[in-house]
Amino acid sequence: MKKSFSLLELVLVLVLVGIIYSVFLPKIKMMSLKKTDITLINLKSYLLKQKFKNELAFKCVENSLNCFIYIDGKLKPDLTIKHFFEREPIVYKYNKSMNRISYGYLKFDTFEEFKIVFQLVFNQNNRHKDLIVQTDKEVLLFNSIHEKPKEFDYLNDVVSYLDSLETEVKNAF
Numbered sequence: 001m002k003k004s005f006s007l008l009e010l011v012l013v014l015v016l017v018g019i020i021y022s023v024f025l026p027k028i029k030m031m032s033l034k035k036t037d038i039t040l041i042n043l044k045s046y047l048l049k050q051k052f053k054n055e056l057a058f059k060c061v062e063n064s065l066n067c068f069i070y071i072d073g074k075l076k077p078d079l080t081i082k083h084f085f086e087r088e089p090i091v092y093k094y095n096k097s098m099n100r101i102s103y104g105y106l107k108f109d110t111f112e113e114f115k116i117v118f119q120l121v122f123n124q125n126n127r128h129k130d131l132i133v134q135t136d137k138e139v140l141l142f143n144s145i146h147e148k149p150k151e152f153d154y155l156n157d158v159v160s161y162l163d164s165l166e167t168e169v170k171n172a173f
Contacts, residue, residue: 038081040133040140041148048126050079056122060084061106061114068106075108087136088117094130094141096162098155101131132158 038046047058052071060067065088069079092098103116120142122128127144132155140149141158152158 038084040135040138041151043120044128044142044149045147047120047122050076052122052124054124058118058120059103059106059116060089060118062088062117063114065117067118085118085135090134091118092132092134092155094132094143096159098132098159 043058047056047069050056050069050071054072055070056072057070058067059070065083065085067081067084069076069081091101091103093101103119105113106116107113118133120128120131128142130144131142133140133142133149134155139152139155139158141152141161142149150161152161
């Protein structure tokens with residue numbers, strides 16, 4: 001009677017496990033990275049990788065803080081990002097008065113309606129409205145010209161930055 005496996009059987013099992021590992025593990029890693037890699041810092045570059053003709057919209061709704069991507073007015077369910085924010089962000093206009101932006105509601109085919117708490121919409125020229133986003137951790141200035149948002153520690157730092165830009169422009173003339 002045979003009490004152990006032969007060397008050939010062990011090698012065959014190792015080769016099969018290696019093949020299965022190399023085929024399925026990268027797909028599992030990509031699925032998990034796809035959702036967690038996206039942050040406010042790299043959001044713009046991620047969104048602009050999507051192909052669109054007229055408009056690309058990234059809309060996040062209250063309560064669940066799930067975010068949805070619309071390409072040319074059509075929802076892309078496979079690009080939904082769940083729980084993008086930990087808490088509801090505060091969004092301001094990009095000016096010295098920094099008026100708070102209030103968005104409308106997002107309606108789904110199921111007749112559900114959710115309040116939009118953050119929205120970044122690109123036109124056909126890859127431009128968006130400039131805005132300031134305040135979260136628990138950071139304050140970011142989204143400018144249409146720059147690829148990444150400018151980071152600040154406090155909201156008052158944004159006002160100082162805008163003042164310095166204004167002074168710089170005045171001194172240029």
